[in-house]
Amino acid sequence: MLTRISSVDHVESKEVAFSSTFQIGDSSIINAFSRALAVQREAEIFFGDEGNFPSYPVFKKPLPLPIIDEPMNMVRHNLSPIIKVNNISLNAVAFSSVLHIGNSKHISLEVRIKHIRQLLPERH
Template identity: 55%
Template sequence: MLQRTSCVDTINIKIVSFSSTVQIGDSCIINGLSRALAVQRESEVFYGNEGDLSSYQVYSEPIPFLPINESFTYSRQNPNPLIKVGRIDITGISSASLLHVGSSNHVSMEARIKHIRQLYPSPRNGRNEGEQGQR
């Protein structure tokens, strides 16, 4: 792991939610995972069978990680092993996000959100707007 010291005078965060992390100090492994189901309806109706995340393919599909085959060379000089920041202001950290002050070996973050919109048929063409896709 890198041998550098991170120094932050002030951190101001308003909200941290949904599998997010604030990590101060060095770490070896950070894994963040968030899964959400967002249903929007024009009428407030609950059918009782919503919320089964295993019925949606978006939560079980493997994420393709393509190999990086580009060669590169670099030169690094760290004459001062100190990273110094005066102030960090953050409005919100959400959905498997991370604020990390320090060094880390491995970081893996994943957020999967399924949005469902169930709207009344449009008077223009009789079709549900959710069936039309994006406008």
């Protein structure tokens, strides 16, 4: 793992939600997973089968991960062992995202959202 030190004087976040991570310090593995149904309706009509995640293909399909097999050479010259930040200010960390201050070895993030709009039939 990397050996640099992260230093932040002040962090302000109004909200951390929905399978998100606010990590201070080094980590070996961060896994975040979130799934959501977003239903927008013109009228309050409920069919009774809402919220059944397995019935939507978007939640079943495997995610294609690219295979990285190309050779890579890297030379790093860190003049200072400290990464210094004065201030971090943000509104929200949400939906399987990460605010991480420190070093990480492996990070895997996933969010799947099914948006549904239910509109009333047009009247002519």
